[in-house]
Structure formats: C-alpha cells, structure tokens
Amino acid sequence: xxxxHLPALQVVLPLLAAPLCFLIPNNxxxxxxxxxxxxxxxxxxxxxxxxxxxxxxxxxxFGGWEPPWGIEYTVDILNSYVLLIVSGIAAVVFPYxxxxxxxxxxxxxxxxxxSSMLLCLAGLLGxxxxxxxxNLFVLLEISSLSSYTLISLGRDxxxxxxxxxxxxxxxxxxxxxxxxxxxxxxxxxxxxxxDLAVRISSIGESRTLQAAFTFILVGFGLxxxxxxLHLWLPNAYAFAPSAVSAFLAATATKVAIYALLRFLFTxxxxxxxxEAMQVHWLLMPLAVIAILFASLVxxxxxxxxxxxxxxxxxxxxxxxLGISLFSVTGLTxxxxxxxxxxxxxxxxxxxxxxxxxxxxxxxIDSIKGLGKAMPxxxxxxxxxxLSLIGVPLTVGFISKWYxxxxxxxxxxWPLTIIILISSLIAVMYxxxxxxxxxxxxxxxxxxxxxxxxxxxxxxxxxxxxxNIYFGVQTQLSTGLATNAATMLIGAPN
Amino acid sequence: xxLQASDLIIxxxxxxxxxxxxxxxxxxxxxxREGVTLTGSILLFATVIALLPHVLDGExxxxxxxxxxxxxxxxxxxxxxxxxxxxxxxxxxxxxSLYSIGYMRGNKESNQTRFYLCFAIALSSVIGIAFSGxxxxxxxxxxxxxxxxxxxxxxxxxxxxxxxxxxYLGILISTSIGxxxxxxxxxxxxxxxxxxxxxxxxxxxxxGPLLTLLAALFIFGIGKAAVMPIHKWLPAAMVAPTPxxxxxxxxxxxxxxxxxxxxxxxxxxxxxxxxxxxxxxxxLGIACFTVVVASxxxxxxxNLKRRLAYSTIGQLSYVVMGxxxxxxxxxxxxxxxxxxxxxxxxTLFFAAGAIYTASKKTDVSQLNGIAKRMPWTMxxxxxxxxxxxxxxxxxxxxxxxxxxxxxxxxxxxxxxxxIVLSTLLTAGYFVPIIYAAYLKDEDAEQQxxxxxxxxxxxxxxxxxxxxxxxxxxxxxxxxxLAQSVGVVSP
Numbered sequence: 001x002x003x004x005h006l007p008a009l010q011v012v013l014p015l016l017a018a019p020l021c022f023l024i025p026n027n028x029x030x031x032x033x034x035x036x037x038x039x040x041x042x043x044x045x046x047x048x049x050x051x052x053x054x055x056x057x058x059x060x061x062f063g064g065w066e067p068p069w070g071i072e073y074t075v076d077i078l079n080s081y082v083l084l085i086v087s088g089i090a091a092v093v094f095p096y097x098x099x100x101x102x103x104x105x106x107x108x109x110x111x112x113x114x115s116s117m118l119l120c121l122a123g124l125l126g127x128x129x130x131x132x133x134x135n136l137f138v139l140l141e142i143s144s145l146s147s148y149t150l151i152s153l154g155r156d157x158x159x160x161x162x163x164x165x166x167x168x169x170x171x172x173x174x175x176x177x178x179x180x181x182x183x184x185x186x187x188x189x190x191x192x193x194x195d196l197a198v199r200i201s202s203i204g205e206s207r208t209l210q211a212a213f214t215f216i217l218v219g220f221g222l223x224x225x226x227x228x229l230h231l232w233l234p235n236a237y238a239f240a241p242s243a244v245s246a247f248l249a250a251t252a253t254k255v256a257i258y259a260l261l262r263f264l265f266t267x268x269x270x271x272x273x274x275e276a277m278q279v280h281w282l283l284m285p286l287a288v289i290a291i292l293f294a295s296l297v298x299x300x301x302x303x304x305x306x307x308x309x310x311x312x313x314x315x316x317x318x319x320x321l322g323i324s325l326f327s328v329t330g331l332t333x334x335x336x337x338x339x340x341x342x343x344x345x346x347x348x349x350x351x352x353x354x355x356x357x358x359x360x361x362x363x364i365d366s367i368k369g370l371g372k373a374m375p376x377x378x379x380x381x382x383x384x385x386l387s388l389i390g391v392p393l394t395v396g397f398i399s400k401w402y403x404x405x406x407x408x409x410x411x412x413w414p415l416t417i418i419i420l421i422s423s424l425i426a427v428m429y430x431x432x433x434x435x436x437x438x439x440x441x442x443x444x445x446x447x448x449x450x451x452x453x454x455x456x457x458x459x460x461x462x463x464x465x466x467n468i469y470f471g472v473q474t475q476l477s478t479g480l481a482t483n484a485a486t487m488l489i490g491a492p493n
Numbered sequence: 494x495x496l497q498a499s500d501l502i503i504x505x506x507x508x509x510x511x512x513x514x515x516x517x518x519x520x521x522x523x524x525x526r527e528g529v530t531l532t533g534s535i536l537l538f539a540t541v542i543a544l545l546p547h548v549l550d551g552e553x554x555x556x557x558x559x560x561x562x563x564x565x566x567x568x569x570x571x572x573x574x575x576x577x578x579x580x581x582x583x584x585x586x587x588x589x590s591l592y593s594i595g596y597m598r599g600n601k602e603s604n605q606t607r608f609y610l611c612f613a614i615a616l617s618s619v620i621g622i623a624f625s626g627x628x629x630x631x632x633x634x635x636x637x638x639x640x641x642x643x644x645x646x647x648x649x650x651x652x653x654x655x656x657x658x659x660x661y662l663g664i665l666i667s668t669s670i671g672x673x674x675x676x677x678x679x680x681x682x683x684x685x686x687x688x689x690x691x692x693x694x695x696x697x698x699x700x701g702p703l704l705t706l707l708a709a710l711f712i713f714g715i716g717k718a719a720v721m722p723i724h725k726w727l728p729a730a731m732v733a734p735t736p737x738x739x740x741x742x743x744x745x746x747x748x749x750x751x752x753x754x755x756x757x758x759x760x761x762x763x764x765x766x767x768x769x770x771x772x773x774x775x776x777l778g779i780a781c782f783t784v785v786v787a788s789x790x791x792x793x794x795x796n797l798k799r800r801l802a803y804s805t806i807g808q809l810s811y812v813v814m815g816x817x818x819x820x821x822x823x824x825x826x827x828x829x830x831x832x833x834x835x836x837x838x839x840t841l842f843f844a845a846g847a848i849y850t851a852s853k854k855t856d857v858s859q860l861n862g863i864a865k866r867m868p869w870t871m872x873x874x875x876x877x878x879x880x881x882x883x884x885x886x887x888x889x890x891x892x893x894x895x896x897x898x899x900x901x902x903x904x905x906x907x908x909x910x911x912i913v914l915s916t917l918l919t920a921g922y923f924v925p926i927i928y929a930a931y932l933k934d935e936d937a938e939q940q941x942x943x944x945x946x947x948x949x950x951x952x953x954x955x956x957x958x959x960x961x962x963x964x965x966x967x968x969x970x971x972x973x974l975a976q977s978v979g980v981v982s983p
Contacts, residue, residue: 386640389670392561392633401562408682420675424667431662439647439655474562 074131097243173222180215224256227290242353250346290317371438498554595949673714693763717750735846788918823899837880
C-alpha cells in the first residue's frame, strides 16, 4: 500500500510537513519534527533505489490521472540516485541545524527556518522525481523561493543583498526555463517528458526547438552556476547560515545538473543535443575555464565560505566537463562527482559551521589557532580538504580518476593536465586555511574557544567519514553511476 | 611460528599504527609513552626479520587489502628490494627511538606526543611503500608519508618552520600530483595494470621519445629522490628536530624516493627497454650533475646539518645514477647504496644532534677541538664520514665498488668520472671537520663546559656506527637481496 505510493510520498510528505511545522508552537519540537521528516524521506529514497537499481522504472500517475492529462512521476535509476543524495544530505544537515542555528538565527525565526528547509527539500526532491516538464518548473520555483528565504536568514546584513542578487538571477533563470518549456508545449502539445521525447525526435529541423533548447540550457546554466552564470553563488553560500550553505552546496546545484541531464539526454535526445546542437563544444570550454579560473579565484578569498563557494564553481566545471566528453565514462564521472562532491562540500561546510559556531565568523583570520583549540573539527576539515584535492582513498580521487580516464579515452590529454593542475590549485587554497589553523596562535584578546558540541561534530564527522568509506568501498556509488550513465547514453558500442 | 608470510605483512603494516594508538593513550605518562614506542619499534623489527627467510627462499608473499576500482587494487608484495628497504627502516627505528628520547628530553622539546605519533604513522607508510605491490599502493603511501612527516618538519611551530614546511609540502605534493600521478595513469592507460613485475610491464607498449618522457616523469615526479632541480625541500626540511632529519630525511623519506625510482626502473620499465630509449643518457647526466653540484654546495655550507643535507642530495643521486646506468651490476650497487648510505648518514646526523644537545653548536666552524670533549660522538662521526667517502673498511665502499663495476661494464665513462670526482669532493667536505675536531685547539672565547650528550644518544650513534662497520665485513644478506632485485624468477 505505502510502497505503491512511495514516489508521491517522497515529495508530498515534506511539502505537507512544511506548513504543519509552522503551526508547531515550540521551536524545539518543530526542529525534531523536521529531523524526523528528513529521516523518513531518506528511508523512502533508499527504498526507491532498491526498487530501481536493476534498471526497472516506476511510473506513478498523480491522483489517478493517467499521463497526457495528469502529472506523472517517473522513477528510474538516475533520479533515485539523485534522490538518495539529496535526502541523505538532508538527513544529516537537518539534525545539525538544530544546534547550529541557535547562534545564527533569532529564536522568533526558527519556525520559518524549519518550514523553509522542508519546502526547499520538497522542491528539490520534486524536481528530481517528476516526469512532467512544467511540474519541474513549479517545484524549481518552490525550492528557489524557499532558498531565497533561507539565505536571507544569515546573520550578516549582506545576506539580504546576497539573497536579492540570487533572487534576481534565479528568477531570470527560472523564466528562461519557463519560456523554453512553453515553446516545447507550443511545438508538441504535451508536457510529459516521455511524450516530449517521442515527439521531439520526429520534429527534425525547427527554429522553435532550437530556441527552446537554448532557453532551457541558459536557464539551468544559471541555476547550476555554470561559468559565467555563477555570480550569484559565492555570496549566497557565504552569507547564508551554516546549515543552509551546507545543504544548498551539497544538493541544489546537483539537482540542477540532474535536470539539465534529463533535458539533454532524455527529452531533447542525444541526436538533437549533441549532433545537431553540438552542445558539448559549448560546455567543454566553459567547464575548463570554470575549473581553472574559479579555482584560482578561490586562492585569493579571505572568507573560507567563499573559498569553498568558488571551489564549488570549479567542481561544477568538472561535472560539466564529464558531460561534454559525451561518453559513458565521462557521464559516469559526472554522476559520481554529483555524489562525491555532495559528500565533500557537505562535509566541509558542516565542519566550517562547527568552527563558525565557536568563533563566530568564517573569516580566514578568525580560525587562527583552531588546530589546537578544536582538534576534532580541524581534523575533519583536513580530511575533507584531502578529499577535495583528490588524494587516493577519498571520494575525490574516484571522481577524478574516472574523469581522467574519460579524457584519455577520447585522447584529450590536455584535459588530463588541466584536471591535475586544478588539483594543485586546490592544494593551495585548502592549505592556506589549514596553515592558519595550525601554525598561528589565537588572535590576541579573543575569547577562549573549545571543541564544538557533539551535536555538530557527529553529523560533520558522519559525512567526512563517508568521504573515506566511499573512497575505498566504491561498488555502490560507481555501480549506480555507471548504470545510470549507461541508461542515459545507451550501451557502449 | 604459525604465522603465514602474508600475516607478517599485515603485522608489519599495523604494528606502527597500534604503536601510534598506544602513544596517544599513554600521552600523559611520558615514560610509558616512550616504552610503547620502543616496544612497537622492536616488534616491527622482529616482524620484518621474520619475513626475511621467506624472501631469501625465493618466496614473494603477497596480501591484497581491497580493490578500489576494477583493476585498481591496494595490494602488497614483498620482493628483495622492498625487503631491503623495510629491513633498513625497521632496524633503524628502534635505535632512532632511543636517540629521540635523549634528544627530545635533552632539548626540552614541546608536543612530544605528536612527535612520536607522527613518527609511528610515517614508519607505517614506509613499510607500505616498501611492500607495495603496485604503483597505486606506492602512491598512496608515498602521499601519507609526505603528510605525516609535515608536522614533524614544522615541529618547532615558528615562522621559519612554517615557511620550510610550505617548501617541503609544496614541492613534494606538486611533483607527486603533477608528474608522478600522470605517469602512473599513463602506465595504467598503456598496460591496464600497475603491478610491479620483475623485468617490467611496459615492453611492447611504448617506445621512442615518449618512453624517455615517461621515465623523466617518474624520476622528477618522485620528488623524494631529490634529483636536481627538485631538491630544495630537503635542505628546507632540516629545520626539523635532529631525530627527524636523521631517520626521515637521511633514511626513510629520501630512501623511499630512491627506492621508488629503482623499483620503477626495475619492475615497471625493465632495464632492457630503457637501454633503447633515445636520450636516456640525458637523465643519467642530470643525476651525475646532481652528484657533483650537490657536493660543491655541501663544501660551502657552514651549518653542519645543511652540509649533511646537501651531501644526502648527492648520495641519493648515486642511487638514481646506479639505476640509470642500466647494468645489472650497477643496480646491485644502487640497492646496496640504499643500505650503506642509510647507516652512514644516520650516524652523521646522530652525531650532529649530539653535538647540538651537548654544546648547542650548529656550525662547522665552531667544532674545533670538540673530539676531546665528545670522543664517542666524533669517533662515530668519523666512521660515518669514511663511509660517505667510500673507503674500506666501511659499508660505503661496497656499494660504490659495484656502481663503478656496473659503470665500466656498460662503458659509462662519464659516470665513472663523476664517481671518482665526487669521492674527492666528499673527502673535501668531511675531512676538514674531522681534522678540526681532533687536531685543532678549542676556541678560547666560546668555551662552554660540556661532555658527551645524554647516554641514550651516545648508545644510539655507537650502534649505527658499529652497523656501518659490520656491513662491510658481513654484507651477505644485503648482497644476496640486492643480487635478486629485478631478476625474473623462473
């Protein structure tokens, strides 16, 4: 009974929980309720992965209205994999936020925070699971609007401008997507993704189709912070509350990448996207620029959150590079990095949040001397940094290995060199932080700091430990990613 | 014993780690903590010794830890070269621990728990490097060694230490990720494996200039071998406490570098295909250049530890040279030199640390007449120096003999000339120290009454000096191991 409605519950549960949460008068109860919901959602995602990992698809018609009329949810191995990432991160970040927001957000706004987190989660999960192009837009807006709210809750007043900047850019992106979807509807008369795919493949040369493609590409490019459309991201991550930075960095851009993949491969189809539109020759240079330049910019940032944010732009470059290589290995690298980068950045932002909780700032000078004052937190940060660099036995190595393999398969060895160079730049920007923490004494006259509370350390270490676990036991992540990539691109020939 | 050879590998890898855990748990009681270090190091020594008969019998024990990706395994195989390296590290760790106790307490260093802990982790990764069964495993432990020795280099924690640490980490990490890793990926891309196989795995997969390029990637990518111009990290690392310089930057870390070079040349390339590589002589030329130039630089250093560091750079390139001469005899010389130089150089560093602890003197020019006050230390120093110069009856003579034989066998006259020249230079920078220590009178104004360093240090340096002598008279075991390096077993 429940199993049958699993795809719907995956989204409806957090969606309904959001207003309910707002009604709970007690902040503590509201927080626990949110956590509970995130855990249940995570269990649902695990069940969906189990149900689809053999390659089968689940179709769920909402309200019993069959597809051309109603909204259909389609679950296959690709989106159950993304659901797993999103809900898994939520299941760790939500309990973490119970403590972390205490010093960041005034009590009166805690309910708003929890409700917005739930809405954002519902939106992201919905974008991932839906089989309907317009529904995707609606859920995208739900997640975007709630994330504008969440970012503006940051304690620094610049959080408001950051949120506003993101609001403008995000709205432009969403509008572009809406225009694209509208054009598709005008052209084909359907919004169901599966139907769209069938009808588009028979259209042939069409200016409208090309326009729709371009609008959608640019729209998602904005949402996923593709270079040079990434300008909103550093401020948004930097000024949001710690838990929000961790949650958005680990999930929001990933879901946008997923949506882009869905449009490129499933809806427009390989023939149109890669042969007629040659999209990979657009993505590759942009990805390379993102990888090199965003990494370099990260070296010169003074706010650690901004360092991580620019590094995220570079990591998104890796994912786009994987797509642009247009092979099963390349796509596997992209999907793997979706998973691995969620663990890396999630873990790093969570440990950074623990530091901010103790010292009250994320400026690079404020963490001086934390190596001694907060040994456990800093140790977690070091492991996360190693994973970001891509040292073997961490997940970062696995994604880079696949990406390098994919570039060598195509004979593009300069790309291999670029990937290695950017790893070296990653050494520079992470080591700057680590050196400050271990080699400089606490600033004069600063308050005594001690280790972060367990309620922050345990979630942070959980994600950091996953960096190592999935760096050694790779069967689960590589298995799912390879299968999903093969499904998208067709069996290798 | 009822232990299988593969169990011994696991033990050898984990004993240092358990030792590290023990050190953490007992950090509040320094005497027990040092007891743990000594016990752990002796257990490791016993374990490695227990592996020796297996390897001498021609066995190649293996152990597979896990398969990260299809074809990418973490696996360990004990072959003669690795056995030799592990044996050197495991023999010198207990002695060095003894020395450390004297040094760290004598100089009242801070953060001693972290010091012993990082030391134990470094030793575990040295064993990992020595026993690695493929390039990936080698690479993993190579990086762990870099990272675990970083806190040791920067132990003092002041600005100078931090800057030195930056140089250390910057050079080692950037060469390993920028050059070594691409080389490994390249090998994997060509052959689909990274396993070490006697005789090499690259035959028939690559030739011409690309082969030379690949060899260059390995030789410069393994920055720990300190072939010029990738040598700056080694003098920088001298800011560390002397026991670190002694065991790690005269033995474990640098030997991990040249060991990897020899291993790659013998087990990935194979001597045969490299002989036909165009321009391979240039690589040999760079090694020769390093030997000569490092010796000249050493001549000019007044700081004793820096002089020793540049001497190490020169001596390391002997090993690289021995491997690149590409003759079986010179390969034996290269392998033997890993052992001989280890014992000689650790003795020299021990002596330098002992002098510092007893008299706070760091410069060569301050050492006039010191032999009267520290007779044991200077006697050991002299033995170590003789071994560096390569005079009989000291271990250094043996390895240089084989290097010369190999060079003449393959008619590398340049290499022969370099060996002779650098012998003169080595004498040039060590003999004045010995002369001043024994025959000059103490300077009147900086007299400070002192005797020998604390007893554990004197015992340690006497042991390694004795080892240097013994190796000359009883070279059977290292020689037998060296002779079977890279030999294709039937």
